[in-house]
Amino acid sequence: MATSPTSPTKSSNATNTDLLTRLCETPGVPGREERVRALIQKEIAGLFDSTETDSMGNLICRRAARPGKRHKGMKSAEPRAKAEKRPTRVMLLCHMDEIGFYVSSIDDKGNIYVNPAGGFDPRNLFSRRVTVVTETGDLAGVMNPGGRPIHISSAKDREKVPEVKEFFIDLGLPAADVKKKVQIGDYVVMCEPALHLGNKFVSKALDNRVACWLGIESVRRLVAGGGEHNCEIVVAFTTQEEVGLRGAKTASHSVLPDIGFGIDVTLACDGPGVPAEEAVTKHGLGFGLHIKDGSFISDYALVKEVEAVAKKHKIPYQRTILAAGGQDGAAAQQAAAGARAVGVVVGTRYIHTVTEMIDLTDLNAARDVLAAYLAGVA
DSSP: OOOTTTTTTOOOOOOOOHHHHHHHHOOOOOOOOOOHHHHHHHHHHTTOOOOOOOOOOOOEEEEEOOOOGGGOOOOOHHHHHHHHHHEEEEEEEEEEEOOOEEEEOOOOOOEEEEEEESSSGGGGGGTTTEEEEEEEEEEEEEEESSSSSSOOOOOHHHHHOOOOOEEEEEEOHHHHHHHHOOOOTTTEEOOOOOOOETTEETTTHHHHHHHHHHHHHHHHHHHHHHBBBBBBEEEEEEEEGGSSSHHHHHHHHHOSSSSEEEEEEEOOOOOOSSOOOOOOOOTSHHHEEEOOOOOOOOOHHHHHHHHHHHTTTTTTTEEEEOSSSTTHHHHHHSTTTOOOEEEEEEBSSSSHHHHHHHHHHHHHHHHHHHHHHHHOOO
């Protein structure tokens, strides 16, 4: 059962999987995150003092400091905040976009060809159900590559992995109807329902609706615990991360945080076929305390601070390094005069597929450490 946005229960440790399901099943590719943003705006009623949507489509939500007895007399430890005589500004960056496609052409038979928005492995695109999002409504279709089916293909045909540009979408409609309903620039997402498998949650778009969930649920947990915090909290639900951290860059320059948290998923290659040393994370061991990836290196002192919070509150965690790739924490770290930055991530199996899988233990741990950190930071 979904928890009310305005009346969370302090004692509940349940996972709001209803919200996660709705976030994952709402379409939104880079540059077209508006439906996800609308869902979030409705969900966060009462959690923030102000919200605004900037020119990039980022939803920037602010919650002023609310010092209580335990924070009395506390001063900011961040140099810029000290100089400006204001609370420490902590920014959580949670990107809204999922990988998908834009319609690039429609042939005379009504077959739709697409241009990717984000990184796809073509091996994961065979025989997929998709949703084509148009100005007049969502259309169901199927995606396949061109070429002979198995009954008439040769062994050599079956060795080839098609490129993304060779895949097309069939709506099962006459060409004239397709061209009336679909235009260049409409977008496409995979169509798969979310699943519960034991303590696992499986869906498309967990990258990065996990972060959207955490941006909401960590603040909700903070409020449920009394709502006191000495820092200014800014949660930015950002756009176009999958094509280069674009929304996070403009949001970070606008907010100018002292501390930035890049909230994202990371790899959990803890199954067959990958050496243990390349697993990155393992399911069920807690949230990922992200040290380094291809876009940034976390602030060492901030890593220790988050680690201390996790240990104090007995929140399970694992340190993580990702050999390549990047995330929004890099944008916060490098904006204007810079910020101390760190990543809090959730290990995800089968990433960038329709079967992305997380362990709810790890998701809850990420929520809890964020709420605890925000409650305690000076």
